[in-house]
Amino acid sequence: MIVGATSRQNGQYTYCEQCPLRCRSSLREFTAEELAFVRQFKVDELRVGAGSSFLQQGTSSEHLYTVLSGWAFRYKMLDDGRRQILNYALPADLVGLQGAVMREMEHSVEALTNVVLCVFPRSKLWDLYTRFPSLAFDLTWLASREEQILDENLLSVGRRSATERIAFLLLHLYMRAEEAGLVAANTVEFPFTQQHLADTLGMSLVHTNKTLRRLAPRSAFYWKDRMFKMADRAALAELAGADAATGKPRPFI
Amino acid sequence: MIVGATSRQNGQYTYCEQCPLRCRSSLREFTAEELAFVRQFKVDELRVGAGSSFLQQGTSSEHLYTVLSGWAFRYKMLDDGRRQILNYALPADLVGLQGAVMREMEHSVEALTNVVLCVFPRSKLWDLYTRFPSLAFDLTWLASREEQILDENLLSVGRRSATERIAFLLLHLYMRAEEAGLVAANTVEFPFTQQHLADTLGMSLVHTNKTLRRLAPRSAFYWKDRMFKMADRAALAELAGADAATGKPRPFI
DNA sequence: CGGGTTCTTGACTAGTTTCAAGCAAAGTGG
DNA sequence: CCACTTTGCTTGAAACTAGTCAAGAACCCG
Structure with a gap:
C-alpha cells in the first residue's frame, strides 16, 4: 500500500x-x-x-x-x-x-x-x-465552511428521509465538484462506491442501493461506471428538498 | 417573548x-x-x-x-x-x-x-x-473544537444504536457541564426536555423516551425534574461505547 | 480464466416512527 | 382558590422503514 x-x-x-x-x-x-x-x-x-x-x-x-x-x-x-x-x-x-x-x-x-x-x-x-x-482569517473562513457542511450533513442524517438524503448528497457533491472545476458537459467523474454514500449518510449498503434504484426512473441524473451526469438539477434539488443555488467566491491557502 | x-x-x-x-x-x-x-x-x-x-x-x-x-x-x-x-x-x-x-x-x-x-x-x-x-489562533481553536464535536455527533447519529446515542450524548453533556463548572456533587441542572435529546440525536420523541426508560434500570444516572445525577460514569461510558476521559485546558474570548 | 470488488434483488427480521391516549405537574385566569 | 389549559412524560399497538442475510450478476484485474 x-x-x-x-x-x-x-x-x-x-x-x-x-x-x-x-x-x-x-x-x-x-x-x-x-x-x-x-x-x-x-x-x-x-x-x-x-x-x-x-x-x-x-x-x-x-x-x-x-x-x-x-x-x-x-x-x-x-x-x-x-x-x-x-x-x-x-x-x-x-x-x-x-x-x-x-x-x-x-x-x-x-x-x-x-x-x-x-x-x-x-x-x-x-x-x-x-x-x-489575512491568511489567518482565511483559515477561520475555511473552518467555518467545514462546519457549515457538517451542519448540513447532520441535518440530513438526523432528519431527512433516505430519498432526500441521497438526492441532497449527490447534489452537494456535484456542486462542490463544479466549484472545483471538475464538471464538463454536466458530467463528473465520481470516485465513490455506494458503500461510501452509505457510510456518509448513515445507511446500510443495501438500503442505499435500493433507494438509488428507486431514484433512477426519475431521470434527474445518470450514474454508471464512475461517471455522474446531471440531467435535471432542479428535479434533484426538489427531491432533496433544497434549492439549487450556485457557488460563491472563497479563499484557500 | x-x-x-x-x-x-x-x-x-x-x-x-x-x-x-x-x-x-x-x-x-x-x-x-x-x-x-x-x-x-x-x-x-x-x-x-x-x-x-x-x-x-x-x-x-x-x-x-x-x-x-x-x-x-x-x-x-x-x-x-x-x-x-x-x-x-x-x-x-x-x-x-x-x-x-x-x-x-x-x-x-x-x-x-x-x-x-x-x-x-x-x-x-x-x-x-x-x-x-494569539486571539485569532484561539478563534480557530474554538472553530476546530466545534468541528470535533460535530464530527462526534455525526458519528452518533449515523452509526450508533439508539442506546449508545443517548448514553453518549448524556455523557458528553455532563462532561461539558463539568468543564463549565456547573456540576456539584455529581449533579447538574439539565435544562433539556426529551424532545431536545430526540432532535439532537435524530430520533423520534417516543423512541427517545422508551430508550431512556430502558436505560433507567441500569442506574448509571438519575434524571428527573431537570436534575441530572451521574451515578456510574464508567457504566454510562460503557453503554456509550466510549471512554470517560476528563477535560483539558482550552482558550476562550 | 479464476478471484475480487461492486452492484443488485428478494426474503426475513429488527428497529423506529406514528398514532392515540392517559397522567402528572405547573401555569393561568376568573 | 379552583377549574382549565398547557407542557412534558409515559405506554401500547399498528404501520413502516431500514437492516441483515443470502445469493447471483457484472465487471475488473492479473
Missing part, C-alpha cells in the same frame, strides 16, 4: 506561482506578499495512492495539507468497524487543521482517488498567524 | 476584568494586552429569555457572542418543521462566528435557559486578527 511519496526532488513539484488552483474564478487572489509566504510555507508535496489513509484518528500530525488534485474524505471508525464518513475534500480544500491546532486528530483521512497534497508544517502556522492576518 | 435586553446602562454589566469565567481552571489566561483588547471588543451584554432565538437561519448578523451564563443550542429547521439540533453552547462558548465570517447564518441559535451573552461586533473582528494573532 502506497502511504505516500515525497516529491520536491523529482520534476513533479508544483510551485505556488504556477499553482493551477489560483486560476479558478471561485478562489480569491493572493497579494504578492501572501504568495511569497505561502510558497515557503509549503515545504513539500505528497502523493497518496487511492485507498490509503494519510492522517490517522488518535495520532497527532506535524503537517496540514491542501488538496492539489484528487478526492479524499474524512471519517471516523468505531471499534467494531462501523464507519462514518464526515466530509469530502476536493482540490483547494484544507485537511488536518484540527491536528495542527489541537493535540490529536479525532478522525482519519483517506485518499479516495490518487491524491496530490501540498504539505504545510504546523511549526510555521504560528508564523502565518503573526505575519498574515 | 423577550428577544433580548441590552444592559451596559444599568448595573448588571460584567466587565472583562471581573469576568467570572476567567477564574475557571480549564480556560487559558489572558495577557494584560489581550484583556484590554477584549474589554473594548465587547461592546455590550445581551440577556435572552429561555426559548427565544437570538440568531436566525438565513440572516446575517452584525455580532458574535460568547455565552456568559446559561445554555443555548444551535439548530437547523426544514420547511415542514423537522428540527435538528447541531450542538449546545455553555458558558465560555462562542456562538455566531459563522455569521461573522461568512455572508449568512445557515443555522439558528436559541436560548435553552435564560442566557447572558457578551456581544462582539463583527466590524472589529479584523482588528482582532491584525493586532492579536
Whole structure:
C-alpha cells in the first residue's frame, strides 16, 4: 500500500506561482506578499495512492495539507468497524487543521482517488498567524465552511428521509465538484462506491442501493461506471428538498 | 417573548476584568494586552429569555457572542418543521462566528435557559486578527473544537444504536457541564426536555423516551425534574461505547 | 480464466416512527 | 382558590422503514 511519496526532488513539484488552483474564478487572489509566504510555507508535496489513509484518528500530525488534485474524505471508525464518513475534500480544500491546532486528530483521512497534497508544517502556522492576518482569517473562513457542511450533513442524517438524503448528497457533491472545476458537459467523474454514500449518510449498503434504484426512473441524473451526469438539477434539488443555488467566491491557502 | 435586553446602562454589566469565567481552571489566561483588547471588543451584554432565538437561519448578523451564563443550542429547521439540533453552547462558548465570517447564518441559535451573552461586533473582528494573532489562533481553536464535536455527533447519529446515542450524548453533556463548572456533587441542572435529546440525536420523541426508560434500570444516572445525577460514569461510558476521559485546558474570548 | 470488488434483488427480521391516549405537574385566569 | 389549559412524560399497538442475510450478476484485474 502506497502511504505516500515525497516529491520536491523529482520534476513533479508544483510551485505556488504556477499553482493551477489560483486560476479558478471561485478562489480569491493572493497579494504578492501572501504568495511569497505561502510558497515557503509549503515545504513539500505528497502523493497518496487511492485507498490509503494519510492522517490517522488518535495520532497527532506535524503537517496540514491542501488538496492539489484528487478526492479524499474524512471519517471516523468505531471499534467494531462501523464507519462514518464526515466530509469530502476536493482540490483547494484544507485537511488536518484540527491536528495542527489541537493535540490529536479525532478522525482519519483517506485518499479516495490518487491524491496530490501540498504539505504545510504546523511549526510555521504560528508564523502565518503573526505575519498574515489575512491568511489567518482565511483559515477561520475555511473552518467555518467545514462546519457549515457538517451542519448540513447532520441535518440530513438526523432528519431527512433516505430519498432526500441521497438526492441532497449527490447534489452537494456535484456542486462542490463544479466549484472545483471538475464538471464538463454536466458530467463528473465520481470516485465513490455506494458503500461510501452509505457510510456518509448513515445507511446500510443495501438500503442505499435500493433507494438509488428507486431514484433512477426519475431521470434527474445518470450514474454508471464512475461517471455522474446531471440531467435535471432542479428535479434533484426538489427531491432533496433544497434549492439549487450556485457557488460563491472563497479563499484557500 | 423577550428577544433580548441590552444592559451596559444599568448595573448588571460584567466587565472583562471581573469576568467570572476567567477564574475557571480549564480556560487559558489572558495577557494584560489581550484583556484590554477584549474589554473594548465587547461592546455590550445581551440577556435572552429561555426559548427565544437570538440568531436566525438565513440572516446575517452584525455580532458574535460568547455565552456568559446559561445554555443555548444551535439548530437547523426544514420547511415542514423537522428540527435538528447541531450542538449546545455553555458558558465560555462562542456562538455566531459563522455569521461573522461568512455572508449568512445557515443555522439558528436559541436560548435553552435564560442566557447572558457578551456581544462582539463583527466590524472589529479584523482588528482582532491584525493586532492579536494569539486571539485569532484561539478563534480557530474554538472553530476546530466545534468541528470535533460535530464530527462526534455525526458519528452518533449515523452509526450508533439508539442506546449508545443517548448514553453518549448524556455523557458528553455532563462532561461539558463539568468543564463549565456547573456540576456539584455529581449533579447538574439539565435544562433539556426529551424532545431536545430526540432532535439532537435524530430520533423520534417516543423512541427517545422508551430508550431512556430502558436505560433507567441500569442506574448509571438519575434524571428527573431537570436534575441530572451521574451515578456510574464508567457504566454510562460503557453503554456509550466510549471512554470517560476528563477535560483539558482550552482558550476562550 | 479464476478471484475480487461492486452492484443488485428478494426474503426475513429488527428497529423506529406514528398514532392515540392517559397522567402528572405547573401555569393561568376568573 | 379552583377549574382549565398547557407542557412534558409515559405506554401500547399498528404501520413502516431500514437492516441483515443470502445469493447471483457484472465487471475488473492479473
